[in-house]
Amino acid sequence: MLNQFSRTELLLGHEGMEKLSKARVAVFGIGGVGGYTVEALARSGVGTLDLIDDDKVCLTNINRQIIATRKTVGQYKVDVAEERVHDINPDAVVHTYKMFYTPETASQFDFTQYDYVVDAIDTVTGKIELVEQANRAGTPIISCMGAGNKLNAAAFEVSDIYKTSFCPLARVMRYELRRRGIRKLKVVYSREQAMTPIDDMATSCRQNCICPPGTARKCTQRRQVPGSTAFVPAAAGLIAAGEVVKDLTGVRND
Template identity: 35%
Template sequence: MSDYAEKFGTLTRVYGEELCEALSQSHVCVVGIGGVGSWAVESLVRSGIGEITLVDGDTIARSNMNRQIHTLESTLGQAKVSAMQARIADINADCRCHAVEHHIDDDNLRDILERGYDCVIDAIDSIKYKAAIVYCCKRNKTAVVMTGGAGGLIDPTKTEVADLTRTWNDPLAATVRSRLRHKYGYTRNPKRSFGVPCVFSPEQQRYPDRKGRPGYCKPGVAGLSLDCSFGYGSVVSVTASFGFAASAKAIELIAKKK
């Protein structure tokens, strides 16, 4: 029995041999290797994806410990993409992994995204670049999966996947949807979809007050995010569920193309 068959043979009992072979020949890019993206990568490599590109400019901090799979005492201070690349090699040394230690920006977006991927998973927080990733991928006919806001949530069973036009009670997804319409000319017709699957949760977000106590009253502060010192709280059961849902959707999209 080959090493690949020994590691991933049980997948054929659910996916079938043809799809497993397709997955081993597929290339997925994950943008944002944090609380959601790191789990998406973990799922992809354990599902036998043959090539993965990791995009993130951050280093691992102790504050990531509660939700990011690559965060260990032994990896503190390392680039997230480097730590995840090492983890991938430890799971499946045959998986070709490319580590891009940069944040997506105006200068590198097209160079990073226009590399013939079978699917791109967006797992970043930036509204501007989430919309830009969707636009670039759709323009190049590259399958893309977007993730909404996982911060401030505690119930992983509420995680859903729907077209970006059909998400609800997710402020991040709603703002990206609005930007796609205003900046990129996406349809405003409520009966039409964008063709962009989005992982989201309709759960009511919990916000910290000035003393860090959770509640449902949205504070009047700008730039509230998952990672800043004064921002959303997060739990791994939700962030991981978002990542797993995104990877499952990516595999579904790959299966439809093969």
């Protein structure tokens, strides 16, 4: 019988779709990268999704975040994403956490219950903690490196963290993971050299922050607000979702 996933089943087969429907995937960070990851996982038929993000949709998110529209500004990102997932697949189970993932909040998550983890958060401390927790639980994880200040969506690659180059965030992650004895990590990273954002205070979020009321971490608290586009973070998020689907089903054509 035809359903919303029939075209995917033509490539992954019935067994592959069954694996996806029974899978539970956690996506940490529902922004420019993570939002597209959630979208693709939902459209691929993943049965259970855990969405973790404490942020609200801001007007400045509309340029790149699939959950961001004029209608959703001011709403929690995880709530908007949950609604989109259920519009795509009413049978999907969605767990939402309005939480900023840090080493201090890590104990609230049991990584053994996940079949896969996607790291789409920005902070190094949080990313390192995610990798350590996933490794302890024996849960596969893919980590997305920097997507800000870039224009070339075709420059992304999937690689092990220790084979990356160019990306400053990947360099820091390599150093920190090596110190902790973690020998491998699948990542999505870009070989493009980051651009320097135009220094224009008229369009600077640091000087003219318009974050919605109740936003926990405003732009004025950030060291730098990176430039972004509609297509670069989207590409990273879709690539990450593709790796999750291929790994969970065992179907690859690389």
